[in-house]
Amino acid sequence: MDFTTSKNDFYKGLQKVIGVIPSKTTIPILENILLELNENTLQLTGTDLEICVSTELKVNGVQNGSCTVPAKSLNDILRELPDVPLKLTLDEEGKLHLKTEKGFYKLMSQPKEEFPSIVVEESEGDMEIDNNFLSRMIDKTVFAVSHDELRPTLMGVYFQLNENEFRCVATDGHRLVRIANTAFRASEFQKSVIVPTKALNLISKNLESPSEKEDSKVKFSIGENHVIFRMTDTYVYSKVIEGQYPKYENVIPNNNDKKLVVNKDELASSVKRVSIFSNIITHQIKCSVEENSVRISSEDIEYGGEGNEVISAKYNDEPLDIGYNANYILDMLKHMDTEEIQFLLKDSVSAAIIYPIAQRPNEDLMMLIMPIRLND
Amino acid sequence: MTNRFKIMTKIKVLSEDLTNKIAAGEVVDRPAAVAKELLENSIDAGSDKITIILKDGGKALIQIVDNGTGMDREDAILSLQRHTTSKIFTYDDLHNIHSLGFRGEALASIASISRIELKTTTQKQTAGTLVRIDGGVIEDVSTTAGVRGTSIAVKNIFYNTPARRKFLKSNDAEYRYILNTLSRFTIYYHQIEFMLYHNDQLIFHYKPSAQSERLIEVLGARYQDKVIELNDSSTFVKISGYIGKQDASKKSRGNQYLYLNGRYIVNRSLNHAIVSAYGTIIPRDEYPLYVIFLELDPRRVDVNVHPSKMEVKFSDERLIYSILRSTVSKALASAHIIPHFTFKEADEAINLVRGVQTHMPLQGYESSRSYDIGQFISPDKPIGQPDPINSRAESQTKEESSFFERKNVWQIHNQYIISEIRSGIIIIDQHVAHERILYERALHNFEKRKPSSQQLLFPIIQELTPEDYSILNEILPYLEHLGFVIKGFGGNTVVIEGVPGDLKLGNEETILAEIIDEFKKNMNNSLDLRDNLAKSFSCKSAIKAGDKLTLTEMNMLIDQLFATQSPYFCPHGRPIIINISIDELNKRFHRT
Structure with a gap:
C-alpha cells in the first residue's frame, strides 16, 4: 500500500469513522482502523461489531493494498500535524510509514485478515430521505432514550415506517418523545426497527460534516436485523436492537x-x-x-x-x-x-x-x- | 409401698454443716467465687492495699491479705458461722445496702468446703487472732503476732465435696476465671493498691491511680485512645465510665463491665441498652467494650436476688434502660470515631501549583542550578507563601474551591472512592456507603409522611408467588413510605406504578423481587420488620460495585455519607471507610 494525501483530507475522513471505535474492548483488533486502497480511493472502516462506519476519500494512489492500524495513535499524530502533504507506505515488516517533509512515523499494523469482515447484508427495501429531515428526527428523539442496559429495547430510537408517515419514538420510561412526518412516506415498504443510540449519534455527526450538502439525501435501508444509512461518501451500518418495543401508544x-x-x-x-x-x-x-x-x-x-x-x-x-x-x-x-x-x-x-x-x-x-x- | 412411705416420713433437721455445704453450692461454685467473696470483705473493711496470692489456679490456695479494719477474737470466730455479718443489722438495712456483702453466709459457706486459716488484727490490738478451720469445724484458735488487717487463706477448696471438685476445670481455666473476677474489682477500686501472685510469680501490681489510668492498666495499653468517656448526672441515675470506640470491640464478650453503686452486676437488659446504642457501627458478631458505673439510690434497687449478688432488680428498669441507651449513643455521636477526620480543602493543592508557577521564572534567572521538584512537593517546607499581588487571586480561588466540589476524589475500579484527607487518605466502598445512606433515609422515611415517587410511564406488572405476595402485603405500607406505588392486579399479580425518585433508572423491573428475596433471607435473623425492610431496600437499590460515578456523584455520596449517623459501618456491619494515615504510608516506604 502506497499513497499520498494531505493531512486535512485524511484527518477529516478519519473523524467520520473514529467515533465507532470502542474505548474499552476485550478484542484488541477493534481498536484498529482498516485502511484499504483501491486506485485513488482510500476506504477507512471501523467497527465495534454492532455498528460499522466506513468512509471513502480521494487520495493519490501508488500501489493498492490494505492494513489496520491503531486508530488512537493515527488520530493523535494527525491532530498534531499542520496541514502538510503526507505519504503513507506499508513496509514489508508490516509497519505503516507516515512521512512528512520534516520526518516520519511508523505505526504498527496488522493485516486486514485479522479485522472482522463486514458483510453488508442485503436489504429488503430502501428509501431516500433528506439529510435535514433525518437530522431533525434524530435530534428530537435521541435525547430521551434510556441508557439502562437492563431494558435494551429502550436504548434506541424506534423507527416506524408506514404508508402514511415516518415516525420516530424514544422513551426511557419516565418521558417519551414521538415525532411523525407525513411528507416522507415509505410507500414501498413498511417496517419498524429500533436503532441503537450510538449509531444515531454517528449518523448525526456525519450529517453535520461539511461534505454533506444541505440538499443531499440519505439512502436508508432496512434488512432482517440491520439498518444502513448511506450518505455521500460514508455509510453507517448497524445491527438493530432485537425485541419488542413497548406499546407506547397505550400509555399516551x-x-x-x-x-x-x-x-x-x-x-x-x-x-x-x-x-x-x-x-x-x-x-x-x-x-x-x-x-x-x-x-x-x-x-x-x-x-x-x-x-x-x-x-x-x-x-x-x-x-x-x-x-x-x-x-x-x-x-x-x-x-x-x-x-x-x-x-x-x-x-x-x-x-x-x-x-x-x-x-x-x-x-x-x-x-x-x-x-x-x-x-x- | 410401706417401705417407701416409711422413708419419706423420716424428716430430719439437716446439720448445720450440711446446710452450709448446700448453700456453698449456690455461692461458691469455683475458686473465682471464693476470691470474689473474700475481696468484697476486704473492700468492705476499708482496705487500701490488697494482695492476692494464688496457687494452682486457686485450687490449692487463695489467700487475700488486706490492711483493713480487722476483727477481734470474738468476731473472728463468729464471722465463720452462717448468717453472721457486721454489715447490716436490721431488715431496713437490707433495703439500703451500701456494702458489697450483707448476706452473712459467704465465709461460712467457704469454710465448710475448705481449710481456712484466718489471721486478723484490729488497729486497737497489738496481738492478732489466728483461727484454723477444717471443713467448717474450728480446729484451733490462738493468739499471734499481727499487723493491722486480715489475711485469710483458703486451701484445698472442695476437698470434702468430691462431686464439686470434679467439675472444676484445669488450673489455667480456673486461673482465668479468677483474673476475670479480679478485673471487676481492680477497674472500679482504682484508689486501692492491688497485687496478684500466682504460683509465687508477681502477675500485676496496680498502684492507686486515676480511674482512666487504672482502666488502661487493667485492659491493656492497646485501648489507650480507644475509649470515650461517659458522664451524665442529669437524671436520678448517675452514669459515668467509658465506652470503647468501634475498633475496641471484640469477637467475644468480656471487656464489658457494668457496676451499680460499686457492685459489678450482670443485667441482660442494660447490656442490651448499651449494645443497641452502638446500633450497627460495630459488626453483629462483635461486642463493644464498656465500663459503666451507675449510681442510684440503693432504695430503688434490690440486690438481694441471688446469693452471688450479681443480679439486681431495679424498680424502674425501663426508664434506666432508655437513659443508659441515650447516654451511650450521645457519647458515641459526639466522639470522632475516626481520628482527625477533616477534609483537606483544595486550597493546599492550589498553593502547591501556584508556588511552582510563581517561583519558576525567578529560579531560571537566578542561577542555572537544576532545581529539585521535590522541594516543591516536600510537605515539611512552607510552600507558596503568597506574595501580595497573588494573594487576592488566591483568596478568590479558595472561596471558589470551597464553593464547588472537591477535586481530590477519585474512583478506582468503579468500586472504591479514594480521597485525600489531612492525615492521609481514605478509601470508601461506594456500595456500602450508599447502602448506609439509603438505610438511614429509609428508617427516617418510615416515621414520616410518604415521600415523593417517580411515576412510571410503563407500569411494571409482576407476578409473585403466594409466599412473596403475602410478604409484600405485610411490607406494603412501608414500601409506600420508601416511594413505591404498588397496586394489586388480581391474584398474586401486582403493578408497580411509581418508584423512589432517586432509584437508579432501570432498577425498576427487578428491585421489588430483589427486596422481597433479601427480606426473606433476613427473616431468620429476627430483625424488626422495618429494620429488615430498610436493610433489604438499601442493599438492593444502592449503587453497585462496577457502577461508574461522576465527580459530582462522588462528592454527593461523600457529603451524604458524612451526614449519616454512623458513616463508618454499613447496616450489615461491614466497614465503609478505610483510613490510611500518611504516617502509615511513610512507614511502608521506609521514610521514617
Whole structure:
C-alpha cells in the first residue's frame, strides 16, 4: 500500500469513522482502523461489531493494498500535524510509514485478515430521505432514550415506517418523545426497527460534516436485523436492537383536558434557576399551576436550600401541584422550536403531554413526561 | 409401698454443716467465687492495699491479705458461722445496702468446703487472732503476732465435696476465671493498691491511680485512645465510665463491665441498652467494650436476688434502660470515631501549583542550578507563601474551591472512592456507603409522611408467588413510605406504578423481587420488620460495585455519607471507610 494525501483530507475522513471505535474492548483488533486502497480511493472502516462506519476519500494512489492500524495513535499524530502533504507506505515488516517533509512515523499494523469482515447484508427495501429531515428526527428523539442496559429495547430510537408517515419514538420510561412526518412516506415498504443510540449519534455527526450538502439525501435501508444509512461518501451500518418495543401508544393519555400555555424560554430559565436548589439526585421541582400563573419551587431537604419563582401563563382550570424532574423538563424544552408551548394536564400523578404551540407543516411532535408524586 | 412411705416420713433437721455445704453450692461454685467473696470483705473493711496470692489456679490456695479494719477474737470466730455479718443489722438495712456483702453466709459457706486459716488484727490490738478451720469445724484458735488487717487463706477448696471438685476445670481455666473476677474489682477500686501472685510469680501490681489510668492498666495499653468517656448526672441515675470506640470491640464478650453503686452486676437488659446504642457501627458478631458505673439510690434497687449478688432488680428498669441507651449513643455521636477526620480543602493543592508557577521564572534567572521538584512537593517546607499581588487571586480561588466540589476524589475500579484527607487518605466502598445512606433515609422515611415517587410511564406488572405476595402485603405500607406505588392486579399479580425518585433508572423491573428475596433471607435473623425492610431496600437499590460515578456523584455520596449517623459501618456491619494515615504510608516506604 502506497499513497499520498494531505493531512486535512485524511484527518477529516478519519473523524467520520473514529467515533465507532470502542474505548474499552476485550478484542484488541477493534481498536484498529482498516485502511484499504483501491486506485485513488482510500476506504477507512471501523467497527465495534454492532455498528460499522466506513468512509471513502480521494487520495493519490501508488500501489493498492490494505492494513489496520491503531486508530488512537493515527488520530493523535494527525491532530498534531499542520496541514502538510503526507505519504503513507506499508513496509514489508508490516509497519505503516507516515512521512512528512520534516520526518516520519511508523505505526504498527496488522493485516486486514485479522479485522472482522463486514458483510453488508442485503436489504429488503430502501428509501431516500433528506439529510435535514433525518437530522431533525434524530435530534428530537435521541435525547430521551434510556441508557439502562437492563431494558435494551429502550436504548434506541424506534423507527416506524408506514404508508402514511415516518415516525420516530424514544422513551426511557419516565418521558417519551414521538415525532411523525407525513411528507416522507415509505410507500414501498413498511417496517419498524429500533436503532441503537450510538449509531444515531454517528449518523448525526456525519450529517453535520461539511461534505454533506444541505440538499443531499440519505439512502436508508432496512434488512432482517440491520439498518444502513448511506450518505455521500460514508455509510453507517448497524445491527438493530432485537425485541419488542413497548406499546407506547397505550400509555399516551387522551383525556388530558387542562390546558396550560407558557413561554418556553421563560419557563426554561426559571426551572434552571429554581432547580439549583433542588435535590441533586432527584432534581425534583414543584410546579403549582394556578389561574394564569405557574409557581416553580424547589426545596432541598438535605442541604436546606429553597427556590421559588412565578411566571405568567395561560391557564383557567382548577389549581394543580405537580412534581417533575427538572432535567426532564429542561431536556424537552430545549427540543421545542416554538416560542410558546402547551401542556395538557390531567392531575398531579398522571402523564403530562407537551406540544409546541404550532406544529411544522406535515409534522407532529409530542412529548410526554411522568410526574413525581409529591409528598402526601 | 410401706417401705417407701416409711422413708419419706423420716424428716430430719439437716446439720448445720450440711446446710452450709448446700448453700456453698449456690455461692461458691469455683475458686473465682471464693476470691470474689473474700475481696468484697476486704473492700468492705476499708482496705487500701490488697494482695492476692494464688496457687494452682486457686485450687490449692487463695489467700487475700488486706490492711483493713480487722476483727477481734470474738468476731473472728463468729464471722465463720452462717448468717453472721457486721454489715447490716436490721431488715431496713437490707433495703439500703451500701456494702458489697450483707448476706452473712459467704465465709461460712467457704469454710465448710475448705481449710481456712484466718489471721486478723484490729488497729486497737497489738496481738492478732489466728483461727484454723477444717471443713467448717474450728480446729484451733490462738493468739499471734499481727499487723493491722486480715489475711485469710483458703486451701484445698472442695476437698470434702468430691462431686464439686470434679467439675472444676484445669488450673489455667480456673486461673482465668479468677483474673476475670479480679478485673471487676481492680477497674472500679482504682484508689486501692492491688497485687496478684500466682504460683509465687508477681502477675500485676496496680498502684492507686486515676480511674482512666487504672482502666488502661487493667485492659491493656492497646485501648489507650480507644475509649470515650461517659458522664451524665442529669437524671436520678448517675452514669459515668467509658465506652470503647468501634475498633475496641471484640469477637467475644468480656471487656464489658457494668457496676451499680460499686457492685459489678450482670443485667441482660442494660447490656442490651448499651449494645443497641452502638446500633450497627460495630459488626453483629462483635461486642463493644464498656465500663459503666451507675449510681442510684440503693432504695430503688434490690440486690438481694441471688446469693452471688450479681443480679439486681431495679424498680424502674425501663426508664434506666432508655437513659443508659441515650447516654451511650450521645457519647458515641459526639466522639470522632475516626481520628482527625477533616477534609483537606483544595486550597493546599492550589498553593502547591501556584508556588511552582510563581517561583519558576525567578529560579531560571537566578542561577542555572537544576532545581529539585521535590522541594516543591516536600510537605515539611512552607510552600507558596503568597506574595501580595497573588494573594487576592488566591483568596478568590479558595472561596471558589470551597464553593464547588472537591477535586481530590477519585474512583478506582468503579468500586472504591479514594480521597485525600489531612492525615492521609481514605478509601470508601461506594456500595456500602450508599447502602448506609439509603438505610438511614429509609428508617427516617418510615416515621414520616410518604415521600415523593417517580411515576412510571410503563407500569411494571409482576407476578409473585403466594409466599412473596403475602410478604409484600405485610411490607406494603412501608414500601409506600420508601416511594413505591404498588397496586394489586388480581391474584398474586401486582403493578408497580411509581418508584423512589432517586432509584437508579432501570432498577425498576427487578428491585421489588430483589427486596422481597433479601427480606426473606433476613427473616431468620429476627430483625424488626422495618429494620429488615430498610436493610433489604438499601442493599438492593444502592449503587453497585462496577457502577461508574461522576465527580459530582462522588462528592454527593461523600457529603451524604458524612451526614449519616454512623458513616463508618454499613447496616450489615461491614466497614465503609478505610483510613490510611500518611504516617502509615511513610512507614511502608521506609521514610521514617
